[in-house]
Amino acid sequence: MLTRRLFCGCLPLAASFLSSECLAQAPASTCEVFTPERQQAKTPELALARLREGHARFLAGKTINCDLMAQIRGTAAGQAPFAAIIGCIDSRVPVELVFDQRIGDVFVARIAGNFVNTDIIGSMEFATKVSGAKLIVVLGHSECGAIKGAIDNVRLGNLTATLANIAPAVLATTGIEGPHSSKNAKFVQAVAETNARFAVQELTARSPILTEMVEKKELSIVSAMHDVATGRITFAA
Numbered sequence: 001m002l003t004r005r006l007f008c009g010c011l012p013l014a015a016s017f018l019s020s021e022c023l024a025q026a027p028a029s030t031c032e033v034f035t036p037e038r039q040q041a042k043t044p045e046l047a048l049a050r051l052r053e054g055h056a057r058f059l060a061g062k063t064i065n066c067d068l069m070a071q072i073r074g075t076a077a078g079q080a081p082f083a084a085i086i087g088c089i090d091s092r093v094p095v096e097l098v099f100d101q102r103i104g105d106v107f108v109a110r111i112a113g114n115f116v117n118t119d120i121i122g123s124m125e126f127a128t129k130v131s132g133a134k135l136i137v138v139l140g141h142s143e144c145g146a147i148k149g150a151i152d153n154v155r156l157g158n159l160t161a162t163l164a165n166i167a168p169a170v171l172a173t174t175g176i177e178g179p180h181s182s183k184n185a186k187f188v189q190a191v192a193e194t195n196a197r198f199a200v201q202e203l204t205a206r207s208p209i210l211t212e213m214v215e216k217k218e219l220s221i222v223s224a225m226h227d228v229a230t231g232r233i234t235f236a237a
Helices: 004-025 036-041 044-060 068-075 118-130 145-151 159-164 167-172 185-205 208-215
Strands: 083-087 106-110 135-141 220-226 233-235
Touching: 044 083, 044 135, 044 220, 044 233, 083 118, 106 118, 118 135, 118 185, 118 208, 135 185, 145 159, 145 167, 145 185, 167 185, 185 208, 185 220, 208 220
Parallel strands: 083 106, 083 135, 135 220
Antiparallel strands: 220 233
16 A cells, blocks of 8 residues: 555655656757757758657657746747648647647647638748748648538638638549548548648749749648547658
8 A cells, every 4th residue: 555654755756757757858959949050950851850750759758848938038039940830720739749849949820721821821931931941841630620611611700711712622632432521531531631732732832932942942841641539640742
């Protein structure tokens, strides 16, 4: 039986163990905020590798623990994120958490259905051309309510116009057996994947700035899908 005395006696040991574990997971170098120098040292390939590594830590339950207040102080004078991520507003896809990134590491733009419009494209131009990010990831996810709403042609206030941005992906998704409705899980997933790919295409089709950066290999733009049931992110080939 674990007595109160034994429990209390274990607390210092447990605290010491947890402290050493945190230190082991987060040496000072891994908690350094991104500076312009560190940002410039990243290539688009290295930026993607960093996100993949962070996601692997997330899946393994080995996320890095850093002093967030120290990072706030370290980024107060400026920011130099290495990547920008366009995600959905879904509460099950917290972007910084699933990629195990911290304050000042990534720009994040979130909108229902993770589509792109003029405002999102302009934000990505700021994130990359102005602020130096080397990678843009369009992150879709499974069981997306916005995708389902677009499939079912939902009409509701301002949401109607929002979902209209996803309609091209709905119309372009073919070859899936069963009804083209939100009840068909395979169709919903296929539309979500198409929608993420379309967003990648739109970023360059509508932005000469982003196109030029991609052509000069200063920037990569990719899509990925997050599975809300497993937490796993799969990047498009």
